Each structure stands twice: as C-alpha cells, then as structure tokens.
Amino acid sequence: MAKKAELDEIDHKILSILMENSDTPYTEIAKRIHVSSGTVHVRMGKLKEMGIVNGANLKVSYKNMGYDICAFLGVYLDKSSLYEEVAAQLEDIPEIVGAHYTTGLYNIFVKIICKDTDHLREVLQDKFQKIRGIQRTETFISLEESINRPIRLLKED
Numbered sequence: 001m002a003k004k005a006e007l008d009e010i011d012h013k014i015l016s017i018l019m020e021n022s023d024t025p026y027t028e029i030a031k032r033i034h035v036s037s038g039t040v041h042v043r044m045g046k047l048k049e050m051g052i053v054n055g056a057n058l059k060v061s062y063k064n065m066g067y068d069i070c071a072f073l074g075v076y077l078d079k080s081s082l083y084e085e086v087a088a089q090l091e092d093i094p095e096i097v098g099a100h101y102t103t104g105l106y107n108i109f110v111k112i113i114c115k116d117t118d119h120l121r122e123v124l125q126d127k128f129q130k131i132r133g134i135q136r137t138e139t140f141i142s143l144e145e146s147i148n149r150p151i152r153l154l155k156e157d
Helices: 009-020 026-033 037-049 080-090 117-126
Strands: 069-077 096-101 108-114 134-141
Touching: 009 026, 009 037, 026 037, 069 080, 069 117, 080 096, 080 108, 108 117, 117 134
Parallel strands: none
Antiparallel strands: 069 108, 069 134, 096 108
C-alpha cells in the first residue's frame, strides 16, 4: 500500500491556490502565503516528485465552443472481468472526458460531451454499440452543472 504523503500547511496552501487557478505565478503564491518564490518552486518540485501534482488542467467552456450536451452513461458489462478491455476501447472515443470503474448498478460510469442530441445519438449508436463486452447503457443528460470545484484542502477559519 502506498505511504500517505506528509504535507504541511504550506504545501496545502500552495495546492489550494493552484487548484483554484493553475495559472497563478509562483511569485504571487509566495506573496500570498508569506514565503519566498524559491520555497514555492522547491515545494512544487517535491509535490511533483511525490506524484501529488501531475500537471495542470485548463478549464474550458464546452458550451461556448458549441458543445451543448453533457451526459453521463451508466455502462453494464457482460462480465466485470471485461473492464480493462472495455476501458481501453472507451479511451478511443474522443467525446468521453471521464470514466470510472464503479460499484453499484453500473460497472463503468462515463461522462461524455457532445455538440447536440444528434451527436450524442451518433456516439451511442456508432461507437458504444460496437464495443464488445458492453451489455447495455443508461444515459443521463445533465440539465445544469451546479458545482465544479477542487476539493478544499484548508480548514475554514
């Protein structure tokens, strides 16, 4: 089992700031938490080496780019043992932005972004139905996302 990382309050503050906005310069972080920018740089190197930080993501408004449908698919597999094989094939579908191996009703829970309902239907019929091992899917269309945030690392004062 992996050893739990030993992070202190400075590490948590750095991570919290960058999780809110990964574009924040190290110099600004240093000013906000009252340390040197060198300290932030060294700490970030340590966090990357520990595998806690694995790059940075860009938040994109899919809607503003013409992708109006966010849907979730509950995927039933013929057998749970097919998970790795099916997951590898799901990786090839560019509309999938997230997939989780789950407990409960579904073997896999997938988040998918499409331009419109025609595009969603095309992805379901032309891509999902061709994957060997998928028994069936249930589709849930998101009407609105009300929360999309990083986990809060710092205690509220």
